[in-house]
Amino acid sequence: MMVIPGLLFIFIFNYIPMYGVLMSFQDYNIFDGMRNSPWVGFKHFEMFFNDPRFMEIMRNTIVISGLKILICFPAPIILALMLNEVKNMAFKRSVQTITYLPHFLSWVIVAGFAMSILATDNGSLNIALEKAGLIDEPINFLAIPQYFWTIIVTTNLWKSIGFASIVYIAAIAGVDQQLYEAAALDGASRFKQMFLITIPSIMPIIVIFFILEVGNLLNAGFEDLLILGDDAILRSVSDVLDTYVYRVGIGSGRYSYATAIGLFKAVISVGLLTLANYLARKTGNSLW
Numbered sequence: 001m002m003v004i005p006g007l008l009f010i011f012i013f014n015y016i017p018m019y020g021v022l023m024s025f026q027d028y029n030i031f032d033g034m035r036n037s038p039w040v041g042f043k044h045f046e047m048f049f050n051d052p053r054f055m056e057i058m059r060n061t062i063v064i065s066g067l068k069i070l071i072c073f074p075a076p077i078i079l080a081l082m083l084n085e086v087k088n089m090a091f092k093r094s095v096q097t098i099t100y101l102p103h104f105l106s107w108v109i110v111a112g113f114a115m116s117i118l119a120t121d122n123g124s125l126n127i128a129l130e131k132a133g134l135i136d137e138p139i140n141f142l143a144i145p146q147y148f149w150t151i152i153v154t155t156n157l158w159k160s161i162g163f164a165s166i167v168y169i170a171a172i173a174g175v176d177q178q179l180y181e182a183a184a185l186d187g188a189s190r191f192k193q194m195f196l197i198t199i200p201s202i203m204p205i206i207v208i209f210f211i212l213e214v215g216n217l218l219n220a221g222f223e224d225l226l227i228l229g230d231d232a233i234l235r236s237v238s239d240v241l242d243t244y245v246y247r248v249g250i251g252s253g254r255y256s257y258a259t260a261i262g263l264f265k266a267v268i269s270v271g272l273l274t275l276a277n278y279l280a281r282k283t284g285n286s287l288w
Contacts, residue, residue, distance in 0.1 A: 024260035037256075044260035053239070061240040065220040067153045069213050075161045077206060080168035081194055096169075099162025107159075107223035114155050114228060118142055142228065145237045152224055152238075167209070171202040207285035215273030218265045222246070241265050 019034075024044055026037040048054060079099065086092040102110065117124050120138035129135045141147045175198060183193045220240040229238025239247075241261060249258025280286045 021259060021263050023256050024263045026256055028256040028259075030255070040256075044257045045264060047257060048261050048264065053244075056236060057239055057241060057244050060237060061218055061220045064149060064152060064225070064240060065217050067149060068156055068220070069217070071153055072157050072160060072164075073210065073213055075157055076164035077168050077202075079161055080165040080172060081198060083165070083169060084172045084198065085190060085194070096162065099165070101162070102159045103163035105159070107227055110155055110159055111224070111227040114151065115142065118151070143231060143233055145234055148229060148234050148237045152221070152228060155228070156221070156224060167205060168202060171205045172198055175201045204285040207280050207283060208287060211273065211276045211280050211287055214276035215269055217272050218269050 022034060023037075025039055025041060026034065027040050027043075028034065028037045051057075083092055083095060086095070118126075118141040120126060120140050123138065125141070126135070126138040130138070141151060179197045179201075180193055183197060188196065218241055220242070222242040225238050225240055225243050226246065229235070229243070245258045245261050248254045248261075277286045277288060
C-alpha cells in the first residue's frame with residue numbers, strides 16, 4: 001500500500017507520456033495534433049545523423065559526461081572514506097554539513113557563484129593569480145572554450161560531492177566493527193584496513209552506482225551547461241544532446257526532430273545500462 005503512490009506517480013508522469021515518442025516518426029504540427037500529422041518514418045533520425053554538428057554534439061556529450069564520471073564519481077567515495085577516519089565528531093559533522101549544503105542550491109545560484117569567482121573585474125580567481133604573479137591581466141575564463149570543460153566539471157564536483165557521499169557513509173557505517181578489531185590485532189594499519197575491509201565491504205554499492213552512471217553517459221547535464229555555456233563562443237564545447245534538444249525543440253519549434261534525438265539518446269542509454277549490468281554481473285554485483 002505504501003508503494004502504490006510511488007508507482008502511480010511513475011506511471012502517470014513517466015509511462016503515459018511515452019506515447020509522445022511517436023512524434024519522432026511524424027512531421028508533427030501542433031494544430032493538426034498527433035492523429036493528423038503525416039508519418040515520415042526515420043526522416044528525423046537521418047536528419048540528425050547527417051547534421052553537420054552531430055559529431056561535435058556527441059563529442060561534447062561523451063567527453064563532459066566521461067569527465068564527470070572520472071572525477072565526480074570517485075570523489076564522494078574518497079570523501080566518505082576520509083570522513084570515516086575522522087574521530088573528532090564535531091569536526092566530522094561540520095565537514096559533512098558544509099559539503100552537503102551546495103546540493104540544495106539551484107544551478108542559477110551556483111552559476112552566479114562561478115561567474116563571480118571567474119569575473120574579470122574583482123573576480124577572486126583573477127585577483128589571486130595576479131597577486132601570485134602568474135598573470136599580468138585578468139582572464140575572461142567564461143569566454144575561452146579551452147577552460148569550459150574544467151569549469152563545468154569543477155562546479156559539478158563542488159555541488160554534488162557532499163550529498164553523493166551520504167550513501168557511502170551509510171554503507172561504511174554498516175560494516176561489522178569486529179572486522180576492524182580483528183585486523184588491528186593482526187597489525188593492520190588504518191590505511192590497510194581501508195583497502196582490505198572498508199572498500200571491499202562497500203563495493204556492491206559502488207558497482208551499482210557505477211552501472212547507473214554508465215547508463216547515464218549521454219546525460220551530460222542540462223541546467224549547468226545551459227547557464228554557464230550560453231555564450232555563443234562556447235557552443236562548440238558546451239552544446240550537448242539535452243541543450244541541443246532544448247534549442248531546436250523549444251527554441252525553433254522542431255518538435256519531431258527534437259523528439260527523435262531524445263528517443264535516440266534513450267535507446268543508447270538503455271543499451272549502455274544493459275551492457276554495464278551484464279559486465280558487473282560477472283563480479284557478482286548487478287542491478288538484475
